[in-house]
Amino acid sequence: AGAQLGNKTFIDGHNLWKMISTGEDSSREEILIQLDPPFSDPSKRRNPNFIGQAAIRVGNYKLVVGQPNCSLTVSVEGHEACPYGWLAPNGTIVQPPATLPPSLTWLFDLGNDPEEKTNIASEQPELVTKLRARLESYNTTYIDQEPPDFDPASNPDNFNGFWTPWLT
DSSP, X not given: OOOOOTTOOOOOOOXXXXXXXXXXXXXXXXXXXXXXXXXXXXXXXXSTTOOOEEEEEETTEEEEEESOSOTTTOOTTXXXXXXXXXXXXXXXXXXXXXXXXXXXXXXXXXXXXXXXXXXOGGGOHXXXXXXXXXXXXXXXXXXXXXXXXXXXXXXXXXXXXXXXXXXX
16 A cells, blocks of 8 residues: 555566455466475475475466475474474364375365365366476565574463464
């Protein structure tokens, strides 16, 4: 709102005011949910095994790739269960499947599977390839970020399994 563009000519954004104010359908068909590649400088990685995480939604389909929701604790080789679990749609923490797909790739049809229980990646390889290409296009513009130090006070175990603000 009122920002100066300088020499930037591309704005990655959509005007969603009519959707918010009148309930009109969104103009977005694609939503980048997460893009968290490993640092290009390995010395900055908290977990040297971290291979990255990414998620994108296009229409009713959501693609999730990489280490799901637990980059500090899951090793790629071992696929250990994430100690903090996955965040469920109702806001609670649930345990992930005991075994993860070797490809670390999940595709969900949110129209038919809103709770993301059925991975259809192996049934839709062309769609997985297409959505991975979209993630790669976003990845070309990614800039490494310095992660904050982990604060043990933020652990959901301190709040009956919920992620919640913890700083006062």
